[in-house]
Amino acid sequence: MVKIVSLIVFVLFLSEANAQDFARRQLEASPRHHEWVKVKSGEREVHCFVVFPEVSKEATVAIVIHENRGLTDWVRSFSDQLAKAGYIAVAPDMLSDFSTDYQKTSDFPSSDDARNAIYELAPEQVKNDLNAVQSYAAKMQAGNGKTVAIGFCWGGSQSFRFATNNDKLKAALVFYGSAPESASEIERITAPVYGFYGENDSRINSGIPATEKMMKEAGKIYDYVIYDGAGHAYMRQGDAPEELGDNKKARDESWKRIKTILSEI
Template sequence: MLPLPRGQDFYIFPIVEENIRAYTPPMRRATLSLITLVVFFASLSASAQDWAKTRLDASPRHREYVTLKHGDRSLQAFVVYPEVSGKAPVVVLIHEIFGLADWVKEMADELAAAGYIVVAPDLLSGSGPNGGGTDSYPGMDAITKAVSGLNPDIVNADLDAAADYGRKLPASNGTVVSVGFCWGGGKSFAFAAHRKDLTAAFVFYGPPPSEFASIVAPVYGFYAGNDARIGATLPATIEGMKAAGKKFDPVTYNGAGHGFMRAGEDPANNNPANKVARDQAFTRLTSLLKSLPASHSSTAAPSSAKPSSRDAKSTAAAASCHSEAATATM
């Protein structure tokens, strides 16, 4: 069943019931009505990722939405802080082709629980109806089309704004990495080719960029065994990164399908390999993050500049509480 447009949940029932009455013998109407409603609610729940939202709502960690500004653009980002006593690395989390959905925010919270400040920008900010972001679109198909059509240069500029914001936070130790899934995995790889002061890039089942020569940071890949669309790009990516003298460390999880990080957490998942891959990949990700060096500086180079470029300006808005809307200008 296709996901339903948001805001139309209560209009589907007259349509369903009308079809049942028109095409179903009277004695079967009650049974089919019940089946239709069960399927409808199951589909709606899966589309909304309610299980992820439930987990996120139970989290004790501080989370907030901030507005990042660069040029004439305003960008919404979801930020989660770890409960730690010292300064922490920053993870720029790049969403799937499904936008800043509940699972992405729940994953941001999971990484914060592991000890990292997570900045997850909504890359659809301003492009939706009435200038909204992911939540303003009428359904998943519209979100997918919108994400697919995003300008790569604007995406990199948005990710720069998120990285600059995270690096300037008083709680940041100056280390910034990118982590992306699916479409976002490809953007994490591309961001490594764009930004010179990135400490590392983590690519979950995403395609490679068009060139590797400009990559400075090590790139770590996480791929699914049952995902030929992306897996078929791996041999050329490995060879290209090797020829360019870049560090690329990919791991493929046999039996897992594309999107296994989300699918492996979904209670409706029916492929055990997705759960195994998700757990192993998360352990690998957090272990690699722990091994990264800290720059111990919140004034490292912004955007794609060299590390010796201008100091970043501090921003008092970064320490805002839940009740305040933080805004940072990049």
């Protein structure tokens, strides 16, 4: 049993490492403009990775909220892919100014350390940081004033929560993240919420019926798709060049849906 568990952990490690290698290569080959900015949030500064599309007019800004491993190369790669589709991407590092020693995700010794730190973040700090980033994004000179949130895993949950705390968002795209559990939070939502879920993700999917019920009772828009055969984190796994299965199919179908949703905002 120990050997089996060790093998599973090793395979997952290789999967994540391969995803990051592919992401780095994609970023290095990208012709789009990348830059780092610091957004003031109270007494703190939030490091943000920004990618601009090659377009002739102002664009909608997507705030990309990372997974529970922090602002990884794959999240930056996804942001670049958003810019390729014609949108400005702003990806905040929610581990910014975590401590004296760890000022951003890349300062942590490992992705496990970054994950552990993520779960130490105070909800109020996360809310304030995201609201500060939204304010910055809405005022970007190259932007059209419209902002949306797109989050994955932990970031998916934060994207849903973001919609309860900011009435200026035009949409919240939630990738395999949980929803707020109280009706009072749901009542505050003004933007449509779009869910993206993998079939083989019962931990997250088990909460969908209750979420759907609350959203319906509150008169909110909750439009979701469960992708056949896909697992948790299928967007990252489906990005790998060697992935040819259900995760890849779900990733491709999700990209079509993302572009449709954003084109209608």
